[in-house]
Amino acid sequence: MPQQHAPVPEVELAVSLAAEAKLAEPGCPCxxxxxxxxLGQKLLFQAERRYAELDGRRLVLRPETTRGLPAQGFTAMTFFGDWPASAWAQLREDDSWDSGDTQGALYRWEKDHWRRVKATEADEQYGPWYRGDGSIGAIVHSFGGGYSAQSVILPLDPQSKAPVPRLARRADGGQRLFVLASTSLPTGHLFVLGNDSQNPRRDIPCVERFSPGAETGTLEALPLPPQPPPRLEWRSLAARSPNDAYVAGVLADPPEHMGPTVSYLAHFDGTTWSLLDVPAGLWGPEVSVAEDGTLWILNDTPDANPALSVAFSSQLLRRAPSGDWAQVRLRTPSGPVGADVIISHVFVHGSVVWFAGFTKAQRDRVLVWTTAPMDAMLTIPP
Structure with a gap:
């Protein structure tokens, strides 16, 4: 039976400072x-309405990359696809961090500019559905109340005749999963995480898996430890291959961690889901997996001083392919990154890991680090 780890050893990770951005409004951990x-091989870093592109060993502001996008009133919710053949962007109507329920629009890149395709509804969030044949579709979630009871998978090419997956249904025709997250692989495999709505008296976390070209998926309940708290919260999903997928979360007594909590991590090996050892004390974990199988978990931790304007800190955990855990501290050539820095994003792009964060004292100043060597630091003005 997997165990809750005692405090894990600390290690330092050498990183380069890649960018510094000044925000028009204060940041927050998310x-x-x-x-x-x-976008395939292309990497963009976003700071409100400004976008920097990775060019060799530096980030560079490229206004032409965003030609056709609104200059005011909209910020990106997501970019997805493959640049430049099939690149898509979903924007929303304002830049407040808590505005996921505002309306926006879907755009497609065409030769040298973004073309507006359609308006998107409130609470509607687009994500990629890679079809395995080089084409791309979308999985569209309507996140109301923290989950999507109406998620739709659709082709983005209206001429496409290929089969389109459909999420499992209940006997009354409603969607069986209350969807929380999804991830799609270039191979055409799709993972969808949610709670089984067929049993309304109990939260049963499940994953529905789709193979390339399949219209129906395989719905599987995730394993749980003996006598767990009743709800799996703060779930996060990541996959490196069809045989290497992860779900991280916190088992808790609702509401919002007011009762006892148990850290949770499950792994899919291509055949079955199984529980993994995981450090105790997870709070709001976001999981990412690198090309070599290294697992990264960004974890929010409550602050000892709730009187501060930011009453939490961040913890960066790394699980090596061997299964060994470590708590990671970033170190630049000029010295270690201070303990007052809150890491808000971890992003794996190829074999390189990127981090973004800010200090508690300067919430409007975002810093970007990377495990790749950089020739220069980019300063992004507000």
Whole structure:
């Protein structure tokens, strides 16, 4: 039976400072107006309405990359697809970090500019559905109340005749999963995480898996430890291959961790889901997996001084392919990154890991680090 780890050893990770951005409004640990976007080999870093592209060993502001996008009133929720043949962007109507329920629009890149395709509804969030044949579709979630009871998978090419997956249904025709997250692989495999709505008296976390070209998926309940707290919260999903997928979360007594909590991590090996050892004390974990199988978990931790304007800190955990855990501290050539820095994003792009964060004292100043060597640091003005 997997165990809850005691405190894990600390290690330092050598990183380069890649960028510094000044925000027009203060950041937070999960600012939707700050983040990384992967478009195949292309990497973008977003700071509100400004976008920097990775060019060799430096980030460079490239206004032409965003030609056709609104200059005011909209920020990106996501970019997805493959640059430049099939690149898509979903924007929303304002840049407040808590504005996921505002309306926006879907755009497609065409030769040298973004073309507006359609308006998107409130609470509607697009994500990629890679079809395995080089084409791309979308999985569209309507996140109301923290989950999506109406998620739709659709082709983005209206001429496409290929089969389109459909999520499992209940006997009354409603969607069986209350969807929390999804991830799609270039191979055409799709993982969808949620709670089984067929049993409304108990939260049963499940994953529905789709193979390339399949219209129906395989719905599987995730394993749970003996006598767990009743709800799996703060779930996060990541996959490196069809045989290497992860779900991280916290088993807790609702509401919002007011009762006892148990850290949770499950792994899919291509055949079955199984529980893994995981450090105790997870609070709001976000999981990422690198090309070599290294697992990264970004964890929010409550602050000892709740009187501060930011009453939490961040913890960066790394699980090596061997299964060994470590708590990671970033170190630049000029010295270690201070303990007052809150890491808000971890993004894996190829074999390189990117981090973004800010200090408690300067929430409007975002810093970007990377495990790749960089020739220069980019300064992004507000």
């Amino acid at each position: 600012p939707a107006a700050v983040g990384f976007h992967g």
